[in-house]
Amino acid sequence: xxxxxxxxxxxxxxxxxxxxxxxxxxxxxxxxGSDDETSGDGDGGTTTLSLWHYYGTPDTPTGAALQxxxxxxxxxHEGVTIEPRHIPFGDFTRTLLQSAAGGDLxxxxxxxxxxxxxxxxxxxxxxxxxxxxxxxxxxxxFETGWETTQVDGATYAVPHVADAYAVYYNETxxxxxxxxxxxxxxxxxxxxTQLSDGQRYGLAFSGIEGDEGxxxxxxxxxxxxxxxxDIDSEAGAVALGQxxxxxxxxxxxxxxxxxxxxxxxxxxxNGQAAMMINSATYLSxxxxxxxxxxxxxxxxxxxxxxxxxxxxxNLAISTTTEKAxxxxxxxxxxxxxxxxxxxxPERNKLAARDDVDTxxxxxxxxxxxxLQQAWAPEGDLAAASSEVLTRxxxxxxxxxxxxxxxxxxxxxxxxxxxxxxxxxx
Amino acid sequence: MTTTVAPxxxxxxxxxxxxxRARRWGDHLFVVPAVVFVAATVLYPLIFNIDLSFRDVGVAxxxxxxxxxxxxxxxxxxLSRDDFWHALVISLLYTGLAVAAAFALGMAxxxxxxxxxxxxxxxxxxLLLAWILPTVVSANVWRWMLDGSYGLINTxxxxxxxxxxxxxxxxxxxxxxxxxxIATAWSFTPFIMILLLxxxxxxxxxxxxxxxxxGAGAWRRFTSVTMPLLxxxxxxxxxxxxxxxxxxxxxxxxxxxxxxxxxxMILPIYAYNEAFxxxxxxTGAVATTLMLIVPLGLSVFYFRSLRREETA
Numbered sequence: 001x002x003x004x005x006x007x008x009x010x011x012x013x014x015x016x017x018x019x020x021x022x023x024x025x026x027x028x029x030x031x032x033g034s035d036d037e038t039s040g041d042g043d044g045g046t047t048t049l050s051l052w053h054y055y056g057t058p059d060t061p062t063g064a065a066l067q068x069x070x071x072x073x074x075x076x077h078e079g080v081t082i083e084p085r086h087i088p089f090g091d092f093t094r095t096l097l098q099s100a101a102g103g104d105l106x107x108x109x110x111x112x113x114x115x116x117x118x119x120x121x122x123x124x125x126x127x128x129x130x131x132x133x134x135x136x137x138x139x140x141x142f143e144t145g146w147e148t149t150q151v152d153g154a155t156y157a158v159p160h161v162a163d164a165y166a167v168y169y170n171e172t173x174x175x176x177x178x179x180x181x182x183x184x185x186x187x188x189x190x191x192x193t194q195l196s197d198g199q200r201y202g203l204a205f206s207g208i209e210g211d212e213g214x215x216x217x218x219x220x221x222x223x224x225x226x227x228x229x230d231i232d233s234e235a236g237a238v239a240l241g242q243x244x245x246x247x248x249x250x251x252x253x254x255x256x257x258x259x260x261x262x263x264x265x266x267x268x269x270n271g272q273a274a275m276m277i278n279s280a281t282y283l284s285x286x287x288x289x290x291x292x293x294x295x296x297x298x299x300x301x302x303x304x305x306x307x308x309x310x311x312x313x314n315l316a317i318s319t320t321t322e323k324a325x326x327x328x329x330x331x332x333x334x335x336x337x338x339x340x341x342x343x344x345p346e347r348n349k350l351a352a353r354d355d356v357d358t359x360x361x362x363x364x365x366x367x368x369x370x371l372q373q374a375w376a377p378e379g380d381l382a383a384a385s386s387e388v389l390t391r392x393x394x395x396x397x398x399x400x401x402x403x404x405x406x407x408x409x410x411x412x413x414x415x416x417x418x419x420x421x422x423x424x425x
Numbered sequence: 426m427t428t429t430v431a432p433x434x435x436x437x438x439x440x441x442x443x444x445x446r447a448r449r450w451g452d453h454l455f456v457v458p459a460v461v462f463v464a465a466t467v468l469y470p471l472i473f474n475i476d477l478s479f480r481d482v483g484v485a486x487x488x489x490x491x492x493x494x495x496x497x498x499x500x501x502x503x504l505s506r507d508d509f510w511h512a513l514v515i516s517l518l519y520t521g522l523a524v525a526a527a528f529a530l531g532m533a534x535x536x537x538x539x540x541x542x543x544x545x546x547x548x549x550x551x552l553l554l555a556w557i558l559p560t561v562v563s564a565n566v567w568r569w570m571l572d573g574s575y576g577l578i579n580t581x582x583x584x585x586x587x588x589x590x591x592x593x594x595x596x597x598x599x600x601x602x603x604x605x606x607i608a609t610a611w612s613f614t615p616f617i618m619i620l621l622l623x624x625x626x627x628x629x630x631x632x633x634x635x636x637x638x639x640g641a642g643a644w645r646r647f648t649s650v651t652m653p654l655l656x657x658x659x660x661x662x663x664x665x666x667x668x669x670x671x672x673x674x675x676x677x678x679x680x681x682x683x684x685x686x687x688x689x690m691i692l693p694i695y696a697y698n699e700a701f702x703x704x705x706x707x708t709g710a711v712a713t714t715l716m717l718i719v720p721l722g723l724s725v726f727y728f729r730s731l732r733r734e735e736t737a
Binding site for chain 2: 094097100101118121122123124198208209210211253254255257258272384386387390394397398401402403420423
């Protein structure tokens with residue numbers, strides 16, 4: 001084949017390459033999103049409900065907890081089948097919106113609390129105000145968490161579980177250094193510096209690209225009395241200034257800019273970090289995977305005020321379902337205090353309401369106390385939360401890793417935040 | 426495929442024109458499935474996307490419809506944004522560097538493998554692994570290797586005393602950009618090598634023999650025989666590699682998500698963020714439509730030069 005001479009050989013190669021490239025283009029276009037839609041038959045007096053969530057497949061600890069909860073419901077309610085579908089967190093909201101555009105929504109969606117407003121605005125989830133009023137249990141919920149379900153004065157969801165961020169600390173390391181968990185942010189910086197030795201760092205938190213990496217800085221900003229919508233402020237300068245100092249001084253690893261919360265947990269579990277800011281999600285995982293690790297949990301340090309970041313999932317009913325009554329029954333059942341009492345410890349989450357008895361575990365008690373100080377975006381900030389939080393992470397990145405001054409990083413981020421808030425219709 | 430095979434003699438003796446025309450039309454039917462497939466999977470989304478870019482589509486309109494036609498407003502808005510131009514510059518920088526690196530390496534490997542030596546085919550196949558390895562695997566492997574606390578690269582550099590302590594390569598703007606360039610070049614090199622190798626094997630040995638007799642050394646043979654004759658293949662390889670790299674999303678997204686800051690914010694990730702992170706579907710559509718112009722222009726150039734090559 002190659003003996004025919006340069007010209008035709010080259011032309012052949014070019015054509016073959018063209019076919020290859022075209023094939024690659026087609027596969028790239030065709031590999032969009034595959035729906036592994038489960039279909040259920042509703043004959044014989046049975047009801048099949050679909051539920052989409054991002055907790056993981058049943059073979060993961062978080063996915064198993066949810067599966068057990070759904071199994072319990074099915075056991076207690078003959079004739080009802082719930083078919084869960086796991087969609088990874090990063091794809092969840094996008095998938096819901098795309099499915100809604102295609103008219104193919106589940107009956108129930110277990111959504112991130114912060115996306116409730118966007119999904120209500122998009123017409124993906126329905127107004128539950130009448131049902132909630134008839135239910136009459138709204139007063140049992142913590143105000144901040146309940147607020148995430150409110151859109152223009154109507155209720156579009158019911159909280160499923162809540163979570164908050166607190167400080168995990170390595171007891172062995174703190175005892176060796178003769179330290180107690182820090183109660184103020186000034187102490188935090190001092191202790192974290194003392195606890196780091198080049199090999200190990202004093203404090204770890206997630207500062208990864210995107211909204212996930214904004215949590216710790218938002219917590220610090222709130223503690224300084226600041227507002228995430230107004231980051232180019234004195235509180236913003238205090239918060240970002242301290243984080244930048246801690247990273248530059250080696251108290252916090254530069255790697256936080258690449259770590260998600262799972263990575264942070266691993267750093268802590270491997271003894272690479274003496275303290276970490278993380279949610280209750282990792283309580284039993286840490287205990288199971290690292291039984292030899294001596295650790296405990298403390299409230300976040302305070303500055304002008306005590307504050308933490310709320311993490312919450314809400315249950316919602318889609319606008320297109322024909323089984324809204326059955327779906328509501330599932331949601332209301334899931335929120336029964338005795339059901340939550342069994343589910344929450346397994347799921348490593350906290351109750352979003354005040355009448356659930358999950359035992360007297362001291363670590364869970366700390367998280368429950370921390371939850372009382374939780375902050376969540378509201379109003380316009382809620383509608384643009386993903387972008388605003390992404391910009392806040394951008395400020396951390398620019399100041400701690402990109403060589404920008406704290407003032408410039410804050411001013412840049414503020415410009416982008418203002419634009420994002422102005423875009424909210 | 427386009428000509429029907431008839432037994433010798435029968436074709437010329439068929440007098441009626443109508444059946445022949447009918448048969449020709451029948452032949453066209455065979456391409457219908459391909460046309461339908463392309464229309465459904467490429468043309469429809471493309472046109473839908475362009476339509477979207479001329480409307481005001483936020484989170485409320487994507488589901489319920491009723492998106493208002495706003496003409497060029499989204500485009501003027503997008504073209505006045507620094508973010509967009511920054512993403513374009515990063516995209517061109519990333520693509521240019523990755524293509525240059527992949528081409529240089531691919532050429533070196535192709536020349537090397539064009540010689541006969543034992544184990545040549547095995548080694549060539551092994552190299553192809555980089556090309557066929559799923560990106561989700563290769564990008565994550567690169568990410569781990571570049572990690573500051575447990576990454577291989579840091580450990581090696583520390584061992585030879587180049588760096589001191591943990592260096593998080595992907596947390597720093599310039600190293601992060603070079604890291605995604607290297608990872609991309611690494612995966613494209615075998616593809617370039619295969620193309621160039623096919624071209625090299627089309628160059629007759631006699632030309633090299635003649636050049637050698639004329640006293641040309643190895644470098645002179647490469648610059649005066651190989652490169653001129655390889656020109657069409659080079660062009661093909663460069664263009665195809667440029668187009669595929671320009672629209673790369675997965676490698677960069679998995680390694681840095683466009684960060685740190687906006688250091689690796691290439692256009693595909695910028696468009697993704699606009700549409701699926703911030704739910705501005707209209708500006709996302711504008712970004713993807715504008716993004717199409719560069720590869721489209723290059724494709725036209727490619728097919729033109731291909732045709733010129735064929736007619737020559």
